[in-house]
Amino acid sequence: MTRRPPISNRVRFYRLLADGMTQAELGEKVGVTRHTIIAIEQGAYSPSLETAFRIARLFGVGVEDIFGWEG
Numbered sequence: 001m002t003r004r005p006p007i008s009n010r011v012r013f014y015r016l017l018a019d020g021m022t023q024a025e026l027g028e029k030v031g032v033t034r035h036t037i038i039a040i041e042q043g044a045y046s047p048s049l050e051t052a053f054r055i056a057r058l059f060g061v062g063v064e065d066i067f068g069w070e071g
Contacts, residue, residue, distance in 0.1 A: 006070045007046045014059040030054040
C-alpha cells in the first residue's frame with residue numbers, strides 16, 4: 001500500500017474554474033508534464049515549492065488557497 005503525501009490540493013477545482021483548462025495546458029504553463037498534474041490532482045505526488053507557487057500565481061491566488069497541509 002502506498003502512502004499519500006499529507007498535502008491536499010484544489011488544483012482540479014481552479015483548473016476547471018479557468019474555462020476548463022486541461023491538465024496538459026496547465027502542465028505546459030507551469031513547466032511540468034500532464035502526468036505530473038494528474039499525480040498532483042490525485043494526491044499521489046506533492047509538487048515542488050516552485051511548482052506550487054507557479055500554479056498559484058497562474059490562478060491569481062495564494063499557495064495556501066490551493067494547497068493545504070494535513071500533517
